[in-house]
Amino acid sequence: MKTVELKKHTSISTIIAEFLKQLRLYGADFVKSGGDVSKVDPKPESQETVAQALKITKAAYSKIENGDVAISVYHLAQLCIGYGITQGELMTCVDRKVAELEAAGIKVVNVKVTLRLDHLRWQAKLNEKTEANFNKAIRELKNKKTYSLYNAEQLTALRAECRQSAFEELDKKYDLGEAISEQELLQS
Incomplete structure (x- = not known):
């Protein structure tokens, strides 16, 4: 019987979602530090607060932050404006994380993947x-x-x-x- 091994994949949406969670927990300093949690003080906001600022439900924001749903460009822009960072700064952190993951053997894809494969x-x-x-x-x-x-x-x-x-x-x-x-x- 053939043995099938799941390769290590993740979606770019998952990486962005993780950065959004860290942004909510640590604020703009997290992005400005290059995504280094050790260089920032926690400034947590609730998912509810962020969802209200985006004019979406807490459940919808939770799905974005968990990587179940991709964030829209509009909402991403609103978050960046709200935290006082540029989309470029955020995406620079995302690009660094992609390089780090790929160096660790995790293939980053530009499509939605199921939880089991992500x-x-x-x-x-x-x-x-x-x-x-x-x-x-x-x-x-x-x-x-x-x-x-x-x-x-x-x-x-x-x-x-x-x-x-x-x-x-x-x-x-x-x-x-x-x-x-x-x-x-x-x-x-």
């Missing part, structure tokens, strides 16, 4: 689900008053179990066959 979104979703599972497990241990019995090594093992569980949950929800078919289209 390496960055898949890893973010997997990390989010892992944390949720781990936090739930910790709460259960604390409720049973057994948390204090766990050492660092056992907690690391518990986190690994939670990651495996998260992968299995996501694997059931997001069709691998669809991702394989889409990958074949991207390669042709």
